Amino acid sequence: MYEERPSRLTGAVVWQRTPQDLEGVRPVLPDGCMDLLYSEGRLLVAGPDTRAYVPGGPPRAWAGIRFFPGTAPALLGVRAHELRDARVELADLWPAARVRRLCDRVEAAPAPAAALEDVALDLSARSAAAPDPLLRHLVESLGAGRPVAATATELGIGARQLHRRCLTAFGYGPKTLARVLRLQRALTLARSGIPYAETAARAGYADQPHLARDVRELAGRTLGELLGG
Structure with a gap:
């Protein structure tokens, strides 16, 4: 069974998945986010995906916190593009002793997902840098369907600088x-029962075939398989 809830950390989501749910696990789709994960005594970081990720290995319980797009790199001290399409042990990014202490803390907690949330809140409280309002505005603007060029103009930032900052923050x-x-906008519309052709138009695709191609390329499945599989 998969469960999630909004986190006390702004924009983040706390989630957990039981082993039984992994028997028919669906792919993890690109969403602009990074996650801090815990399972069986291991802490990992899920980097930003550009394609569907299908978890492998035997069924196991997982807990995680999914950070708002662009916020994880500053909290974890890593550039997003270095973890693109990867799952990396936190011990490869941080000192081993620090990771062991965090693992013990999460392992001892009655709810690992809640413990991960507390870790994230601690990281946010200790972070020297405040959340970048430009990055949040960028996500909100592009998420609403605004063109990249128009958004860059609104932000007063050049194309090259925007690209560099996006690589660091989003991967x-x-x-x-x-x-x-x-x-993600199209999936939300389609899951609410909007017909595919209308979904394509409202999400900003040229037509339904364009939507179908993009879903296949990014998700590795058809829209029908994603919604009904």
């Missing part, structure tokens, strides 16, 4: 971010 450039957010 890829603004055009890929816009494409990923458009996919």
Whole structure:
């Protein structure tokens, strides 16, 4: 069974998945986010995806906190593009002793997902840098379907600087971010029962075939398989 709830950390989501649910696990789709994960005594970081990720290995319980797009790199001290399409042991990014202490803390907690949330809140409280309002505005604007060029103009930032900042915060450039957010927008519409042709138009695709191609390329499945599989 998969469960999630809004986190006390702004924009983040706390989630957990039981082993039984993994028997028919669906792919993890690109969403512009990064996650801090825990399972069986291990802490990992899920980098930003540009394609569907299908968990492998035997069924196991997982807990995680999914950070708002663009916020995890500053909290974890890593550039997003270094973890693109990867799952990395936190011990490869942080001192081993620090990771062991965190693992013990999460392991001892009655609810690992809640313990991960507390870890994230601690990281946020200790962070020297405040959340970048430009990045949040970028996500909100592109998520609403605004063009990249128009958004960059609104932000008063040049194309090259925007691209560099996006690589660090999101793991890829603004055009890929816009494409990923458009996919999520389309999935939300389709899951609410909106017909595919109308979903394509409202999400910002040229037509339904364009939607179908993008879903296949980013998700590795058809829209029908994602909604009904």
